[in-house]
Every structure is written in C-alpha cells, then in structure tokens.
Amino acid sequence: MKWGPQRISGDEIRFRLWAPDPDVVHLEFSDDTALEMSRHDAGWFEIDAAVPVGTCYRFRVDNELAVPDPASRQQSGGVHAWSVVTDPDAYRWTSADWRGRPWEEAVILELHVGALGGFAGVAQQLEHWRSLGITAIELMPIGDFGGARNWGYDGVLPYAVAESYGTPDELKALVDQAHGLGMMIMLDVVYNHFGPDGNYLGAYAASFFDETANTPWGGAVAVLRGPVRRYFIDNALMWLDEYRFDGLRFDAVHAIGNVEFLDEMAAEIRAKMPDRQIHLVLENEHNDPDRLLPGQYDAQWNDDFHNVMHVLLTGEAEAYYAGFADDPTTMLARCLSQGFIYQGEDAGNGPRGKPSAHLEATSFVSFLQNHDQIGNRAMGERLLHLTDPARLRAAVALLLLCPQIPMLFMGDETGSHSPFLFFTDFNDELADAVRNGRRQEFAHFKAFSDPETRESIPDPNHPDTFMASAPQPGPDAAQWLSFYADLIALRHQHIVPRLKDARGIDAAILGDKAVSARWKMADGSTLVIALNLGESAVTFPSPDGVILFALGEAGEPASFAAWILI
Structure with a gap:
C-alpha cells in the first residue's frame, strides 16, 4: 500500500495510514465530521471519502490522539495541525519537455530556501546565478518542520513542503522556472531520522523505528520493514516525479546503516525514470565506493576535500579536523588523484573507507564551504574570516578547475561576510x-x-539568529563575482567537454602545503594543476601545454596554475 491520500476519481480520495499499534483510527475533517477507517492486513487503515481540494483532515488514534497525515502534501497551521488535500496534477508545466543535463556539466550552488525569502525569493535569483555559470541549485531540506525557521534537518513531515516557504505549486513554479533557464534543481532529503517537534509516528507505529539502533538524533528508522522502506522510496519518487526535481542529495546515509535499502532505492528510481537525467548524490561518512558504480549513485559529497583544504587554509586542528592535521599536504595530493583520503585507514575512531582511485573524478562533489561546515561553527564564520583572501582565491581556483564536481554555498559568489548560523524555532x-x-x-x-x-x-531560537544568516554581498562583491564567473566560464569551456570518464593519474608534493596533480581526460588530453598554499616558494611543473588559468607568480605563496596537455 502507498502512504498518503490517493485520488480515485473526481473528488473521491483514498486515505491511508500505517498504524500497526492502535485498534481504531478515525479520519477527521475540520467541519467536525469523523469517519471510522477500515483495518487491513499488516497494520494499514484505509477509507475512501469524497472531498474537494483544500479540505483539511487529520487522523485520530484510539479515540484519543489527533495526528497529521505523516505523508501529508501540505499543512495548515503547522506540523501539529491539519493536513490539506492537494491536487498534484493541477500545476501546468511550461517546461514539460525538460529532460535534464549531464552530470559532468554540474556546477552546484547549495542554498537555504528560508534565508533567501522562500520559493519566490529563490526564483528571483535564478537568472543571476545562471549568468554566473551555475548549472544546478541544491535546496536544503524543505520537508515541514516545527515552527517557521529551521535548517530542514529537523523535519517531521517529509512529504509536505514547509509552510513558511510557500505552497506545493509555488515550489513547482520554481522548478519550472529553473528548467526554463536551462538549470537543474536538486533537493536535499533526510531519510535517517525525524526532528523532535511534531513527530507522531512512534505513537501509533513504534515499529517504524529500530529499537536496537540509534543515530546522533534519536532512534534509527527501520528500513528493513516494508512500509517504512516504501515511505522513503515513495517520497524520493514523489520529489522526482510530481515536482520534477533533477536529483536528490541523501543526507547522512551512514546513519541509515542499510546498503540494501540504498541499492533498492537507486535501482527503483533508475527503472521508473529511464528517459530523464536524474542525479543521485550521497552524504556518507563510510567513504563507500561500492555505491558509486554505474547505474547506482552519481557521486558522494567529498568531506575529505573540504576538511583537508580547511586545515591547509586555516591551520585549525580541533574536532574532526584533527584527523586531517597530520601531513595535510600528502592528504590533499591523495584526495586530488584518488578521491577519498581515508580509504580504510584509522580516522581516529576506527577504519574508514575503501580504495577509490578507480572511480571517475565526477564521483566526488567537492566544496570549500557548505551549510554544515559554516553553520556547525559556533559563530557561523565563513572562510573569508578565517584565512587571507589571496589563499582563498587560490583554493577557489582549485575547486572550480579540478575535475571533481564543484559546489558553492550561497553567498560565496559575492564574497559574503554574513554568518550562516544554526537556527530553529522551538518553544518552551x-x-x-x-x-x-x-x-x-x-x-x-x-x-x-x-x-x-x-x-x-x-x-x-532567536529570530535575529535566522535573520543574520541571510547572505549579504560583501564589500568586494563585484570582484568576487567576476572571479567566480571567469573560472566557471573556463570550466565550461575547457574542463566540462573533457570530463566524462576523467580519472586521476597521480599527484606530487611540491613543498609544504603545495601540490600538483594530473588527470587523464575523456579526449586523451591531460589536465595539470599546481597549487601553493604555503609560506615558501616552490617550483611548479613546466606548463608545456595550453595555460587555462594562472594566479600569482608561479610557485609563490597563494599561487595556482592549470593547463591542458593535448
């Protein structure tokens, strides 16, 4: 059985709830009507009712607890209140022929919808990002959560768009507009836990959670159980089908702890959407290359790239940066040539990862900043506050001209000094x-x-914390915009056409915080980069090919060079 309301015909809607614990479940409407639902096998309750779009409904469990539909497409009054009947087919698409773009063309910008003014606010900036060369935007999670402000990882109704961001049709309009501009739009989804405010599943379906396992955020979801597995796979299919997202980023799948579920989800998505270019990306602390083979997941967020670059740029070595503080230059060389840094070595709490040198360079999404790496700092500082601009520019050049898929965070492109803080809207x-x-x-x-x-x-929880996190252009915004635009243009002109099947050849240590690396590109050419983030001059390899970009005096501190050998 499928979760959520399903249209049978006309106004006839089939309502379903998986509630294996209670004896009785009623469907209630906001006009005080209540209908007893029929119990079916395996804990499902079901009833058909003729109600128009916009009808508010909820479930009452054992004549006591009133709960929203866990697969509600829209809420009215918050996650503790009424679910709303919607028509998923009502929106009229203007870019119906869109089939996506190849993965190697991706230059991603991650953003928080609420901080940018909701779906309408994001839509207003699409043309600006397109002119910069951004080909994909990635929305942080938009499933409904408690209150009006949240990063999205505290969501409790993953089928419903957050009320404070806009309506389902306003989200579709954003996707439609992006496609009309030739841009991909991806969505971050959370299938490893639920937030603490408004999660009622445990009250009527305790077996939705695995009592033998835990995550940093609470009980683990029991994806081995059929209804639970369908809950999440159908959610992924909904975003890709009903909303026409071009791809999904799956948050912290290591906390799900079940690779069979991941494999099944990828296989079903691929099978049901063979005519579209759908991109699936993992966040996975296990550094598992087995999930990144053809036909499965396109890529993994490469935290190793960020972590070692952060150590090289800032010298910080506390918390998880400690695992990258011992010989970070060698680690960066390995990251550039092979993808993962940790490929089975002890990361401080046991072995992590497997060999990854056989994977395509595009199997890794690299970044210098993202929501986690800024927002999980106590004061939410960006790199502009933590390193000097010259070295940051060299690092940005590496990010945008190396073959791994680059991702920016909102505000990077304008040299924003605004923090990105951790914010919520909880009470009491x-x-x-x-x-x-x-x-x-x-x-x-x-x-x-x-x-x-x-x-x-x-x-x-203070509103000012949220307000401060909206990115404002920095004092050197024009220079940063020009810098990013030039590098992205070079990437689209010289790197992207050669990128499919590109793989690392090797990397060399040139000195303290200085490396060079080579990749074999799709046309047989060799891409070479050289970078010096150290304090002393080094000798860069001889650029015998076509110079793509050079920053600073070759080999001097804060210098970078990239060239192609045909």
Missing part, C-alpha cells in the same frame, strides 16, 4: 534544551571553554 523546554545543548557542544573547544564565553554563542 525544547527551546531551552536546544539552546543549552548547542552551547555545551562547544565546551571542549579552547575558544569556548569558559562558560561566560559560551553565552556569546547565538541562541538558535
């Missing part, structure tokens, strides 16, 4: 717990070891 005891927990999280950092200093960490 939960608000206190999140605020205090956030501050205690940084107690082991030297800068926040003093309790009074920790009080300076912004309150996640």
Whole structure:
C-alpha cells in the first residue's frame, strides 16, 4: 500500500495510514465530521471519502490522539495541525519537455530556501546565478518542520513542503522556472531520522523505528520493514516525479546503516525514470565506493576535500579536523588523484573507507564551504574570516578547475561576510534544551571553554539568529563575482567537454602545503594543476601545454596554475 491520500476519481480520495499499534483510527475533517477507517492486513487503515481540494483532515488514534497525515502534501497551521488535500496534477508545466543535463556539466550552488525569502525569493535569483555559470541549485531540506525557521534537518513531515516557504505549486513554479533557464534543481532529503517537534509516528507505529539502533538524533528508522522502506522510496519518487526535481542529495546515509535499502532505492528510481537525467548524490561518512558504480549513485559529497583544504587554509586542528592535521599536504595530493583520503585507514575512531582511485573524478562533489561546515561553527564564520583572501582565491581556483564536481554555498559568489548560523524555532523546554545543548557542544573547544564565553554563542531560537544568516554581498562583491564567473566560464569551456570518464593519474608534493596533480581526460588530453598554499616558494611543473588559468607568480605563496596537455 502507498502512504498518503490517493485520488480515485473526481473528488473521491483514498486515505491511508500505517498504524500497526492502535485498534481504531478515525479520519477527521475540520467541519467536525469523523469517519471510522477500515483495518487491513499488516497494520494499514484505509477509507475512501469524497472531498474537494483544500479540505483539511487529520487522523485520530484510539479515540484519543489527533495526528497529521505523516505523508501529508501540505499543512495548515503547522506540523501539529491539519493536513490539506492537494491536487498534484493541477500545476501546468511550461517546461514539460525538460529532460535534464549531464552530470559532468554540474556546477552546484547549495542554498537555504528560508534565508533567501522562500520559493519566490529563490526564483528571483535564478537568472543571476545562471549568468554566473551555475548549472544546478541544491535546496536544503524543505520537508515541514516545527515552527517557521529551521535548517530542514529537523523535519517531521517529509512529504509536505514547509509552510513558511510557500505552497506545493509555488515550489513547482520554481522548478519550472529553473528548467526554463536551462538549470537543474536538486533537493536535499533526510531519510535517517525525524526532528523532535511534531513527530507522531512512534505513537501509533513504534515499529517504524529500530529499537536496537540509534543515530546522533534519536532512534534509527527501520528500513528493513516494508512500509517504512516504501515511505522513503515513495517520497524520493514523489520529489522526482510530481515536482520534477533533477536529483536528490541523501543526507547522512551512514546513519541509515542499510546498503540494501540504498541499492533498492537507486535501482527503483533508475527503472521508473529511464528517459530523464536524474542525479543521485550521497552524504556518507563510510567513504563507500561500492555505491558509486554505474547505474547506482552519481557521486558522494567529498568531506575529505573540504576538511583537508580547511586545515591547509586555516591551520585549525580541533574536532574532526584533527584527523586531517597530520601531513595535510600528502592528504590533499591523495584526495586530488584518488578521491577519498581515508580509504580504510584509522580516522581516529576506527577504519574508514575503501580504495577509490578507480572511480571517475565526477564521483566526488567537492566544496570549500557548505551549510554544515559554516553553520556547525559556533559563530557561523565563513572562510573569508578565517584565512587571507589571496589563499582563498587560490583554493577557489582549485575547486572550480579540478575535475571533481564543484559546489558553492550561497553567498560565496559575492564574497559574503554574513554568518550562516544554526537556527530553529522551538518553544518552551525544547527551546531551552536546544539552546543549552548547542552551547555545551562547544565546551571542549579552547575558544569556548569558559562558560561566560559560551553565552556569546547565538541562541538558535532567536529570530535575529535566522535573520543574520541571510547572505549579504560583501564589500568586494563585484570582484568576487567576476572571479567566480571567469573560472566557471573556463570550466565550461575547457574542463566540462573533457570530463566524462576523467580519472586521476597521480599527484606530487611540491613543498609544504603545495601540490600538483594530473588527470587523464575523456579526449586523451591531460589536465595539470599546481597549487601553493604555503609560506615558501616552490617550483611548479613546466606548463608545456595550453595555460587555462594562472594566479600569482608561479610557485609563490597563494599561487595556482592549470593547463591542458593535448
């Protein structure tokens, strides 16, 4: 059986709920009508009712607890309130012939919909990003969550778009507009846990969760159970089919802990959408190359690239950066030539990863900043506050001209100094717990070891914390825009046409914080880059081919060069 309301014909809607624990479930409408649902095998309840689009409904469990539909497409009044009957076929698409773009053409910009003013606010910036050369935007999770402000990873109704962002049709209009501009649009989805405010599943379907496993955010989802597995796979299919997203980024799949589920989900998506270019990307701390083979997932977020680059740029070595502080130059060389840095070595808490040198370079999404790496800092600082601009420009050149798929974070392109802070909209005891927990999280950092200093960490629930996270152009916005535009144009002209099946050849250590690397490209040419983020001059390899880009004096600190050998 499928989750969520299904149109039978006309106004006839079939309502379903998987509720294996209670004896009785009623379907309630906002006009005080209540209908007892029929119990079917395996814990499903079902009933057909003739109701128009816009009808508000909910379920009452064992004549006591009223709950929203866990597969609601839209809410009215928040995640504790009424679900709304929608018509998924009502929107009239203007870009119906869109089939997507090849993965190797992706230059991704990650963004937070709420911080940019909702779906309508994001739509207003599409032409700006297209003119920069961005070919794909990636939305942080938009499933409905408690309150009006959230990163999205505290979602509890993953089928419903967040009310504070807009309606389902306004989201479709955003996707439609992006496609009309030739841009892909991807969505970050969370299938490893639910947020703490408004998750009622455990009240009537305790077996939705695996009582033997836990995640950092609470009980693990029991994807071995059929209804649970269908809940998430059907959600993925909904975003790709009903909303026509071009791809999905699956959050922290290592916390799901079931590769069979991942394989089944990828296979079903590929089978049901063979005529579209759908791109599936994992976040996976396990550095598992087996999921990145042809026909499965296109790529994985390469946290290794970010972590080692952050150490090289800032010198920070606390928390997870400690695993990249011992010989980061050698680690960067391995990352460029082979993809993953950790390929089975001890990462500080046991072995992590497997060999990845056999994978295409485009199997890795690289970034210097993203929501996690900025927002999980106590004060949400961007790299412009943590390193000097000259070295940052060299790092940006590496990001945009190496064969791994590049991803920017909103505001990067304008040299924004705005922080991206952790924000929520919880109340009462939960608000206190999140605020205090956030501050205690940084107690082991030297800068926040003093309790009074920790009080300076912004309150996640205060509206000002959210408002401060909207990216504002920096004082050198024009120069940064020009810099990014030039590099992205070079990528589209010289790298992208040669990118499919490109693989690393080797990399060399040139000196402290200085490396060179080579890749064999699709046309048989060789791409070479050289980078120096150190304090001393080094000798770059001789650029015998066509110079694509050079920054600074070759081999001097904060210098970069890229060239093609035909």
